[in-house]
Amino acid sequence: MExxxxxTVYLSLAIIVCAFMLFPLYWTIVSSLKNNxxxxxxxQTFFPPTPQWNVYSQAFGSQWPHLVVSLVxxxxxxxxxLLISLPAAYALAQFKLKITxxxxxILLIVQMIPSISLANALFLIFHNLHLLNSYQGxxxxxxxxAVPFDVLILxxxxxxxxxxxxxxxxxxGAGNWLALIRIVTPISKxxxxxxxxxxxxxxxxxxxxxxxxTTTNSIQPITLSIYQYIGSHSTEWNSLMATAVLAxxxxxxxxxxxxxxxxxxxSTSGIK
Amino acid sequence: xxxxxxxxxxxxxxGYPLYYSVSMSFKNLNQITLINGNANFVGFQNYIQAWSSSxxxxxxxxxxxxxxxxxxxxxxxxxxxxxxxxxxxxLNRVLRSLxxxxxxxxxxxxxxxxxxxFSSTNGVVNQILLDLHIVSTPVNWLLHPExxxxxxxxxxxxxxxxxxxxxxxxGLQDIPREIYEAAAIDGARGVRSFFYVTLPNxxxxxxxxxxxxxxxxxxxxxxxxxxxxxxxxxxxxxxxSWSYTLSFTNLNFxxxxxxxxxxxxxxxxxxxxxxxxxxxxxx
Numbered sequence: 240m241e242x243x244x245x246x247t248v249y250l251s252l253a254i255i256v257c258a259f260m261l262f263p264l265y266w267t268i269v270s271s272l273k274n275n276x277x278x279x280x281x282x283q284t285f286f287p288p289t290p291q292w293n294v295y296s297q298a299f300g301s302q303w304p305h306l307v308v309s310l311v312x313x314x315x316x317x318x319x320x321l322l323i324s325l326p327a328a329y330a331l332a333q334f335k336l337k338i339t340x341x342x343x344x345i346l347l348i349v350q351m352i353p354s355i356s357l358a359n360a361l362f363l364i365f366h367n368l369h370l371l372n373s374y375q376g377x378x379x380x381x382x383x384x385a386v387p388f389d390v391l392i393l394x395x396x397x398x399x400x401x402x403x404x405x406x407x408x409x410x411x412g413a414g415n416w417l418a419l420i421r422i423v424t425p426i427s428k429x430x431x432x433x434x435x436x437x438x439x440x441x442x443x444x445x446x447x448x449x450x451x452x453t454t455t456n457s458i459q460p461i462t463l464s465i466y467q468y469i470g471s472h473s474t475e476w477n478s479l480m481a482t483a484v485l486a487x488x489x490x491x492x493x494x495x496x497x498x499x500x501x502x503x504x505x506s507t508s509g510i511k
Numbered sequence: 512x513x514x515x516x517x518x519x520x521x522x523x524x525x526g527y528p529l530y531y532s533v534s535m536s537f538k539n540l541n542q543i544t545l546i547n548g549n550a551n552f553v554g555f556q557n558y559i560q561a562w563s564s565s566x567x568x569x570x571x572x573x574x575x576x577x578x579x580x581x582x583x584x585x586x587x588x589x590x591x592x593x594x595x596x597x598x599x600x601x602l603n604r605v606l607r608s609l610x611x612x613x614x615x616x617x618x619x620x621x622x623x624x625x626x627x628x629f630s631s632t633n634g635v636v637n638q639i640l641l642d643l644h645i646v647s648t649p650v651n652w653l654l655h656p657e658x659x660x661x662x663x664x665x666x667x668x669x670x671x672x673x674x675x676x677x678x679x680x681x682g683l684q685d686i687p688r689e690i691y692e693a694a695a696i697d698g699a700r701g702v703r704s705f706f707y708v709t710l711p712n713x714x715x716x717x718x719x720x721x722x723x724x725x726x727x728x729x730x731x732x733x734x735x736x737x738x739x740x741x742x743x744x745x746x747x748x749x750x751x752s753w754s755y756t757l758s759f760t761n762l763n764f765x766x767x768x769x770x771x772x773x774x775x776x777x778x779x780x781x782x783x784x785x786x787x788x789x790x791x792x793x794x
Contacts, residue, residue, distance in 0.1 A: 249600040256592055257606050260613060263624050263669065266635055270627060279633050282642070323516045330513035342514065344786070349525045351782040353730045355751045356771035359758050360528035360535060383524050390517065415513070444617035446733045451759060462619045462733075469623055469737055476627050483620045490615035498608045 264487075271295070271480035278476055291477065298481035305464040306485065308374075309443055312460060313489075315378035316442035317435045320385035324434065328393030329419050333405065343391070350387040357383060358451040365452050372453050377460070380448035385438035392437075396430035397423055433500040436493055443489055461486045529775075536768035545762060553765070561757065561766040562773065570748040573660060577749060578728045581667045585724055586717075588668070589675025594705075596676070597683040607680070614673035622737025625666040629653060656746035659739045663747065666734050671727075675720055682716035683709070715788065722785035729778050750774045 270278060271294055272287035299306075331339050361380055362371070370376035400423065408418040424431070446462040453459065465486060468479050536557050544550040561567060596607050613621065628635050629652040637649040653659045686709065694700075694708045710717075732751040735741060741748040741756060748756065750770060758767025 245598075246600045249595060249598045250602060252595055253600065253603070253606045256595065257609050260610050260669070260672065263621075263628060264612060264616075266628060267624050281633070281638075283633065283635060283638050323520050326513035327517035338514070342517070345521060347786060348779070348782055349521065351726045351778050351785075352525070352529070353751055353771070353774050353778055355730070355732055355754050356532055356768075356775045357525070357528045359754065359764060359768050359771050360531040362758070363535065363540075363764065364528060364531055379524060386517070386520060386524075419513075440615060444619075446617065446619040446736070450736075451755070462617050465617075465619050465623055466736060469626060470740070476630075479623060480627065483623050486620050487612075487616040490612065490617075494608060494611060494615055 267480045267483050271298075271477050271484055273477055275475075275477065294477050294481045295485075298478050298485060301478075302461060302464060302482050302485060305459050305461040308458055309460040309462070309486075311374060312377045312381060312445075313439045313442040315374060316381045316385055317438045319378055320382050320389050320438045321431065321435060323382075323386055324389035324393055325424070325431070326419065328390050328397055329415075329423055331390065331394045332397035332400075333415075343394070346387040346390055349383075350391075354383070354447050358447055361448070362451050370452070372455050372457050374458065376452050377448060377458065378442075380452050381442040381445050382438075384441035384445065385434075388437060388441070389434040392434050393427065393430055396427050400426055429500065432497065436497055436500055440490060440493065532768045532772060532775075535764055536772050538765050540764040540768075542762035545764065550765075557765040557769040558773075561769040566745045566748060566753060567750075567770065569746060570750050570753040573747060574729070574749045574751075577660065577664055577667070577731070578725060580664050581671060581728050582721060582724045584664070584668045585671035585675045586721060588672050589720075590679050592672065592676045593679035593683055594709075596680055607676075610676060611673045613669050614671075618670060618731075618733035619737050621666055621670055622734050625662060625669075626653070626738050629662045653739055654743060656743065659743075659747045663734055663738055666738065667728065667731060670734075671724060674727075675724065678716060678720045678723075679713065682713050686712045718788040719785065722781055722788060725781050726778055726785065729774065729781075750777075 269285065269287055272290040272292070274289070274291050277284070277288055327342075331342055358380075365371045365376050365380075370379070404426070405418055405422055408422045444462065445460070446466065449460040449463040450466065453463065461482070465479070465482055468482065537552055537554060538544075538550040539553045539556070540550045592610070596603060629637075631637065631649050631651040631654065634649075634652070636652070637646070640646045641649065650658060652662050690708055690712065691704060694704050699707045730751060731749060732755065735747065735749055735752040736755075739747045741752050745753070745756070751774060754767050754770040754774065756767075757770060758764045761767075
């Protein structure tokens with residue numbers, strides 16, 4: 240319908256918008272590849288004159304323990320959140336009880352509570368339970384981002400499964416658990432992947448709980464490591480920027496390989 | 512039975528901390544009583560002290576300014592970008608997903624990036640402003656409260672635009688083409704069709720986007736910590752970061768909780784409005 244010229248105009252506009260939005264990321268990569276003299280040269284160059292690739296092996300060498308912590312915590316959050324959310328989402332979608340409305344309402348509300356409000360209390364609670372500086376503590380705290388989201392997104396999907404399909408499972412004598420495992424779970428694969436992806440990104444990006452429920456350096460996710468880097472007022476911006484790139488890799492990978500799930504996730508988080 | 516794990520989970524990780532937070536805010540939990548365990552009930556003292564300091568009002572006004580400006584800008588830019596991507600052109604999908612990246616990377620990373628871009632000595636922003644002769648000397652962005660707050664808002668807007676864009680885009684896609692065609696017959700084209708067709712049909716989505724933006728912006732914490740840590744002299748604190756500072760820097764958990772609970776109340780008011788707009792969801 241639209242002419243070739245108009246399409247070219249739209250495409251150019253879109254490229255400009257993208258360039259604008261992605262410039263900070265481009266600048267991060269450029270900065271990471273400069274040496275200290277080039278970083279503080281005037282005027283600055285908009286591409287690295289002599290790319291210093293070794294900064295990445297150095298950054299990885301010093302940051303890999305933090306990346307591992309983040310990976311363990313994020314995967315733990317995914318598993319815990321799905322274990323709690325999937326059965327609950329099935330029940331909330333399948334059984335029309337009064338309590339369903341209450342649960343959904345509570346989930347919508349707790350999703351909105353500022354995390355700092357929970358963090359104050361969690362710190363003292365975890366202190367009493369000896370959960371500070373532990374993987375379990377971090378996973379529990381991070382799962383508070385994921386569980387409400389996962390239940391709501393999974394419930395919305397399971398509701399859309401034709402009831403006959405689930406009830407067909409009962410004919411064979413299967414109970415609700417078998418129906419959930421054998422029928423609902425395979426059908427809901429895409430929704431489960433979306434929920435898992437977002438749980439992973441929530442936990443990977445968490446900084447608030449990383450900061451508050453750890454008091455020593457023993458377990459430090461990558462976000463906390465970056466924060467301490469900034470706080471140390473060091474001028475090694477190239478290694479900080481290289482670390483920033485490393486910390487962004489999961490988001491990038493997930494976007495490339497699972498773009499449709501991410502779009503679905505954002506849309507569902509706003510409107511059912 | 513399927514709901515038991517979730518029920519327990521909500522009670523343990525939301526219910527109990529919230530109860531604990533309320534009870535903390537009525538006790539004189541400070542660096543001394545934290546250690547000897549002799550925190551006493553002090554009534555509303557924490558609330559009175561925490562909410563009458565000059566820093567809390569600075570934080571409160573900062574939070575309002577930060578939230579209002581961020582949301583308006585995120586929304587306007589997000590809507591314009593969504594309208595653009597609602598047109599058909601090559602590479603639409605690829606470019607649309609590239610724009611999501613700022614929203615997906617950890618916020619602390621975004622903060623670190625903007626910290627470096629707005630660095631006074633060698634930040635690229637100063638470089639560009641100097642090259643274009645907009646300023647004659649480098650601006651100390653993060654050393655002055657006013658400009659530091661602007662950098663915080665720019666960072667937050669950059670993060671929020673993709674989120675606004677995706678939601679508004681999906682709303683635009685849901686408007687049936689026939690409505691535009693009917694409106695065109697009645698003479699509504701171009702800008703007129705935007706005001707008479709697009710906006711009225713987006714009403715619910717716009718309400719949802721604005722309310723979610725509001726609630727998410729009230730939570731913002733990472734951006735403050737990675738750009739200014741509330742400084743200089745606590746002039747760029749938001750309510751969230753000030754609550755953190757009271758609890759974890761001053762070790763006054765009672766007052767920290769009093770501020771955090773105030774923040775919860777503010778969020779709940781907007782959550783109520785959000786739920787009212789989005790009534791269908793709970794059915």
